[in-house]
Amino acid sequence: MRILVVEDDLEAQRYLVNGLKEAGHVVDDAADGELGLTLALSRPYDVAIIDRMLPRMDGLKMVEELREHSNVTPVLFLSALSDVDDRVKGLKAGGDDYLTKPYAFVELLARLDALMRRRQPGAVKTLLQVGDLELDLLTRTARRGDVDIDLQPREFRLLEYLMRHAGQVVTRTMLLESVWEYHFDPQTNVIDVHISRLRAKIDKGFDVPLLHTVRGAGYMIRARG
Amino acid sequence: MEERSGSARRDADHSPYEVQTRPQTWRIGLLRTVAFRIVLLYVALFAISTTAILAFTYWNTKRALNSETDSIVSAELSALEGQYQELGLVGLINALNVRSMRGGQMLYVLTDPRFRRIAGNLDGWPKVRARESDYQNFKYDRDGQTRHARGFVFNLTGGLHLLVARDIHEQYESERLFTTALPWSVGLLLLLALGGGVLLSSDLLRRLDVINSTSKVIMAGDLTRRVPVSRAHDEFDLVASNLNSMLDRIEQLMKGMREVTDSVAHDLRSPLNRLRNRLESAATRLDPDTHTAAQIDAAIAETDHLIATFNALLLIAQAEAGVVREAMTLVDLTSVVEGVAELYAPVAEEKGIELAVDLGEPLTLEANRTLISQALANLVDNAIKYTPEGGKIDVRLEERSGVVVLSVADNGPGIPASEHKRVTERFVRLEQSRNSPGTGLGLSLVAAVARLHEARFVLADNGPGLKASLEFVRHPRR
Numbered sequence: 262m263r264i265l266v267v268e269d270d271l272e273a274q275r276y277l278v279n280g281l282k283e284a285g286h287v288v289d290d291a292a293d294g295e296l297g298l299t300l301a302l303s304r305p306y307d308v309a310i311i312d313r314m315l316p317r318m319d320g321l322k323m324v325e326e327l328r329e330h331s332n333v334t335p336v337l338f339l340s341a342l343s344d345v346d347d348r349v350k351g352l353k354a355g356g357d358d359y360l361t362k363p364y365a366f367v368e369l370l371a372r373l374d375a376l377m378r379r380r381q382p383g384a385v386k387t388l389l390q391v392g393d394l395e396l397d398l399l400t401r402t403a404r405r406g407d408v409d410i411d412l413q414p415r416e417f418r419l420l421e422y423l424m425r426h427a428g429q430v431v432t433r434t435m436l437l438e439s440v441w442e443y444h445f446d447p448q449t450n451v452i453d454v455h456i457s458r459l460r461a462k463i464d465k466g467f468d469v470p471l472l473h474t475v476r477g478a479g480y481m482i483r484a485r486g
Numbered sequence: 487m488e489e490r491s492g493s494a495r496r497d498a499d500h501s502p503y504e505v506q507t508r509p510q511t512w513r514i515g516l517l518r519t520v521a522f523r524i525v526l527l528y529v530a531l532f533a534i535s536t537t538a539i540l541a542f543t544y545w546n547t548k549r550a551l552n553s554e555t556d557s558i559v560s561a562e563l564s565a566l567e568g569q570y571q572e573l574g575l576v577g578l579i580n581a582l583n584v585r586s587m588r589g590g591q592m593l594y595v596l597t598d599p600r601f602r603r604i605a606g607n608l609d610g611w612p613k614v615r616a617r618e619s620d621y622q623n624f625k626y627d628r629d630g631q632t633r634h635a636r637g638f639v640f641n642l643t644g645g646l647h648l649l650v651a652r653d654i655h656e657q658y659e660s661e662r663l664f665t666t667a668l669p670w671s672v673g674l675l676l677l678l679a680l681g682g683g684v685l686l687s688s689d690l691l692r693r694l695d696v697i698n699s700t701s702k703v704i705m706a707g708d709l710t711r712r713v714p715v716s717r718a719h720d721e722f723d724l725v726a727s728n729l730n731s732m733l734d735r736i737e738q739l740m741k742g743m744r745e746v747t748d749s750v751a752h753d754l755r756s757p758l759n760r761l762r763n764r765l766e767s768a769a770t771r772l773d774p775d776t777h778t779a780a781q782i783d784a785a786i787a788e789t790d791h792l793i794a795t796f797n798a799l800l801l802i803a804q805a806e807a808g809v810v811r812e813a814m815t816l817v818d819l820t821s822v823v824e825g826v827a828e829l830y831a832p833v834a835e836e837k838g839i840e841l842a843v844d845l846g847e848p849l850t851l852e853a854n855r856t857l858i859s860q861a862l863a864n865l866v867d868n869a870i871k872y873t874p875e876g877g878k879i880d881v882r883l884e885e886r887s888g889v890v891v892l893s894v895a896d897n898g899p900g901i902p903a904s905e906h907k908r909v910t911e912r913f914v915r916l917e918q919s920r921n922s923p924g925t926g927l928g929l930s931l932v933a934a935v936a937r938l939h940e941a942r943f944v945l946a947d948n949g950p951g952l953k954a955s956l957e958f959v960r961h962p963r964r
Contacts, residue, residue: 270759273756273759276760276767279767341751341752341759342748361797362755363762363789363793364759365766366766366767441825442825443825443856443860447829447863448864449870449871451829451830451833454836455832
C-alpha cells in the first residue's frame, strides 16, 4: 500500500514512517502542507495521514484543496489540538477519519487498514461470512453452522462491523465510534463486556473460536488462528 | 449505614447543592419601567399640587367676593336703618322705592309679619330664614330666570322683615364654571401626562431592548455582536459603548483562552505523542514476557492515564470557557439516554446491578451531543462504580414545566450532603474511593458540561444513595 505522511514534527514523522514501512507499506513524507498537496496530487496513494497543524498550508486547507481537485484519497487526520469540535471541522473539510495525538500505533494501523479496505470497490454485500458464521444483512439474522444465533440490535451492529473488517484488528475506540457513535473515553471497560457477551453467543460450544482478542490492540474476527 | 444516610438526607433537603445560576431574562412590561413609574409619580404630585393651588385660589376669591358683597349689603342696611330711625316706616318705604327704581344689582324687600310684600324690587319673600344671624345665599326669580343672591335679614319692630341683598348670579356662574371645569382639566392633565409617560418609557424601553436583545444573542454564544451606538452621545450611548468595550475585552479573553488551550494541547500532546511512540517501539522489539516489557507496558498505561487526565482537564477548561458552544445542535436526548444506558447495561448486569431506564415522551434539546453523552456516561459509570452488588440504578428523563430533567439515582452509599459541593470540583474523589480507577474528574466534567448548557447540576440524597440531576431550561429557538 502507498501511504502519504504529512507531518511537521520530524521525530513523530520518522517514527510514523518507520512503523508504516515495518508494517510493509510504501511511504512518502512531507513536512508542510504545500509539499503534501503537490505530492498528493501528483501520485496515487491508498491513504494519506495528515497533521492538522502544518506550516505553509494548514492540514484542513490542504484537504479542502485536495477535494476541490476531485481527489478522493482517504485522509486520516492527526491532531494535537483540543478535540471537542475539531473532529467535526476535520471531517467537514473532507477527512475520512480523525485521530487525536497521542495515539497508539496499533490504533493508527487498524484505522488505516479500515480506510484502505473501505475504498476497495465491490458488489454490495448482503451476506457476510467468516468461517461457518453467516450474517444476513437483509433478514438481520445470524447463524453459525446449523445453529441460529439470537442477537440484540446492537450486538448485530457490533458483529456486522467486526465481520466487515474480518482479518483486521479493530480497536475499542473504533468500535465505540462506529457502533455506538461516541467520541469519548467511557473509562470503564464497557466494550470488553459487550465483546465477551457476543463471544458467548457466537463461539461458545464451537470448536474453533472466531472472535479473538489482540493483545494491547483490540479484537479481530477471523476463521483461522 | 441507615443512620448516616438518614442524616445526610436531612441536610440535603436543606441545601441541595446547585452549580449553575442562570442569568435572569424576564420581559419588562411598559408599565413596569422606571421611566413610567417616575412619570406617574410626577403626574400624581403635579395633579395634587395643581388641585390644591386652584382650590385655594377658588376659595380665596370666593371669600373676597362674598365679603365685598357683605360690606355693600351691610352699608345699605345701615343707611336704611338710619332712614327708618329718622323718618319711620314711611321714610323707609320711600327710601326702598327710590332705591328700587335705580335698578342695578341691589335687591330689597320689606314684608309684613306674615311675609307679604310691602315694598322693594323683589316680588316676594324668597326662601330665606328671617333671622338676623348671618349672611344667607338664596335664589329668586327675575324675568323668568332663577338667579342667585346673597343678603342679610333685618327684623323691624312690629314684626316687619327687611331683606337687603345683592345679586351674585355672575359670580355664581363663574364659580360653577370653575368647579365643573376643574375635575375635567385635572383629568385631562393626568391623561396627557400618562400618554407622555407611555411615550417616554416606550422610547427608553426601545433603547434598552436593543441592549437587552444584543446581550441575549451574546450570552447565547455569538461574541462578535455589539450594542449599536447612536450619534446622540447620550447616557444610553455611554452605557452601550462601555458595554461594547467590555465585550471586546471578553472576546479577546475568550480568543486568548482558545489559543492557550490549543497551544497547551499542542505543546503537551506532541511530546506525549513522541514519548508514547518511543515506548511502543521499544516494546515491539522486546519479548513480551520479559520484566522490561512489562515495565514498558506499565509506562504506556501510565502515559495513557496522563493523557486521559489531560484531555478531561482540557475539556473542562473549554466547557467552562464556553468555547465549544459552536457544536450545539438539536439533540435527541431520548436516544442519547437509550444509547448510554444500553452501553453500560452489560457492565451493570455483570455486577448484579439493575439499571432501570424511564424515558417518557421523546425529548429533544439544543445541546452538544458528545458532551451530553459523556456527562451522562460519567454519571452512570460513577453510579455503577459506587453501587454495591445487587443495587439499583434509575436513569430518568422527563420534562417538568419547561425544564428537562435528566437524572441518575443509585442506592449505593451516597455522598454526605456536606461533600456535594466539593465533589464537583476538580480532582476530588472521596477518600473511600481512592482505589477505584478514573481520573477523579468525572463529576467536575459533568458540572462543566452543565455550565456550558446553562443547566443546573444538582446532587441530592436518594435515601440511601446519590441522585445526580441535570436540569436544562429549554431555549427558545434561535
